[in-house]
Amino acid sequence: MATVEECRTALEELSAKMGRAEGDTRKATQLNRSLSCHVTDLRVTFAGQLRDGALHDIDTEPRAEKAQIRLTMSGDDLVALVAGDLNFAAAWAKGRVKLEASFRDLLVLRKLV
Template sequence: MATIEECRAALERLSDGMRGAEGDVRAAAELDRTVSCRITDLDRTFVGRMTGGRIVVDDTVRGAPAERAQIRLAMAGDDLVALVNGELNFAKAWGSGRLKLETGLLDLFRLRGLL
């Protein structure tokens, strides 16, 4: 089981990858939205903002955050690490229910370049 530190590091690697993106991926990364990433097996949620082509994590809270983010992800820690390492395909994980993504339809279309 991935630790909270490994999950935070995975989010940092994802953020670093977004910063160097080009084309459609860069356009998706440039969204300015509140973000939460719930790590279900650790019962922790990273909360922050996608802004300036990065994900900025402001806090880590136990359970679900008090405020609902505009983009919400939920998955097990091992799945987050595998996803960022390229060992887990986003579409397959999403389709099988291993990963949950909740956002508005317009943002979903914009984010598909990242996913």
């Protein structure tokens, strides 16, 4: 089972990958939205801000408002997704990953998968 620190590292790595993205993927990472990732097995929620092609201010402190983009998954799935060992679309289709966002954001985010 992945630890809180491994999940935080995975999110930081995801942020770095987003910063290096190009083309349509780069456009999709340019959203300015609050983002949360609830890690079910650790019972912890990471929250931050997606802006300028990266995740900023990643923290485990609860925020008063619900994030505009919300992910839910296990810690092992988070680590595997970021490492490239788990396909997002397949994990989403199997219910291993949940994504909640506005319809407009979902249209933009589909370019990432």
